[in-house]
Amino acid sequence: MDGEYEVDKAKLEAIIARVRTLGVTVSEDWNEPEGARFIGTFTGKHLTLFPRFDSNFALYFTVGHLYGHMCQLAISTLEVAPGVDIGIETGRPLTRTEIQSVYDYEFEAARIGQRLNCELGHQEPLFDREYARIFFADFHYLIAFMETGEQGPAAFNRFLRREPLPWTPITPDERPLTDLTPHTLGGQQATVV
Numbered sequence: 001m002d003g004e005y006e007v008d009k010a011k012l013e014a015i016i017a018r019v020r021t022l023g024v025t026v027s028e029d030w031n032e033p034e035g036a037r038f039i040g041t042f043t044g045k046h047l048t049l050f051p052r053f054d055s056n057f058a059l060y061f062t063v064g065h066l067y068g069h070m071c072q073l074a075i076s077t078l079e080v081a082p083g084v085d086i087g088i089e090t091g092r093p094l095t096r097t098e099i100q101s102v103y104d105y106e107f108e109a110a111r112i113g114q115r116l117n118c119e120l121g122h123q124e125p126l127f128d129r130e131y132a133r134i135f136f137a138d139f140h141y142l143i144a145f146m147e148t149g150e151q152g153p154a155a156f157n158r159f160l161r162r163e164p165l166p167w168t169p170i171t172p173d174e175r176p177l178t179d180l181t182p183h184t185l186g187g188q189q190a191t192v193v
Contacts, residue, residue, distance in 0.1 A: 004160070005057055007122075015063045020046070023181035024067060037078040042066045044185045053153065059117055061134045064113025068173075070111050072105070074183040090149045092108040099143060106142065110135045111173040118172045127170030135170060137163040 016026050025046045032050040040049045047066050050057055094102070114131065117123065131163040137160040143161070145151050 004055060005072070005126070005133075006055050007057045007060055007127070009056055011120075011122060012060045012063075014122075015060055015116065018116060018120060019063060019067045022067070022152060022179050023183070024070065026063070040066055042070060045070060057130065058134065061113070061131060061138075063107050064116045065135070065138075067116060068109030068112030070180055070185060071178045072109060073185045076181055090146050094123070094143065095146055102143065102146070103139060106135075106139050109140050112175075112177075113169045115172040115175070115177060119177065123124070125155050125169075129165045129167075132166045132168070132170045133163050134160065136166065168172055 020026060023045055024042075026049065027046070028049050028051055030050075030052050032052055038046060039054050039058055042048070047063065049062065049072075051059055054062075076105075110131075116127075117131065137156070141156045141159040141164070144155070
């Protein structure tokens with residue numbers, strides 16, 4: 001979206017370099033068609049970014065957020081595990097309990113990503129608020145997708161456009177970053193739009 005917050009390429013390169021030291025492989029795929037666009041996916045410990053239509057900041061958020069989901073799979077956070085299974089279904093209203101479960105799962109991944117940001121020294125107040133803003137837009141978009149099946153860049157951009165800058169940034173996770181090298185994450189795949 002025009003006028004959206006952006007970071008320079010060096011920050012994106014720094015977060016990619018850091019997750020590589022934590023056992024994640026990263027590749028880019030420039031062939032994704034615009035109509036089916038998504039920002040990134042992961043399978044096991046491999047993260048694929050689709051940078052053709054997205055900003056450095058959106059890609060940066062995606063790297064941190066998907067690393068957070070990989071950590072969740074590696075360290076089995078039981079408190080938020082129900083959020084993993086809900087995403088299989090679409091096309092029905094979610095209950096309050098299901099929405100809370102998805103939120104807890106997604107928020108924990110965002111907190112792990114924020115821990116990564118802190119360790120990289122990327123902690124400017126506006127950056128932190130924009131990180132929280134894109135998280136909340138992504139969460140609201142995810143719930144709408146799960147309930148209606150609507151997806152794609154136009155749908156996500158509607159959520160991002162309406163999301164205000166939160167006053168409070170996302171608090172970084174207290175745990176040290178997880179080196180995923182010794183972990184087997186299997187064929188688990190996730191997509192972030």
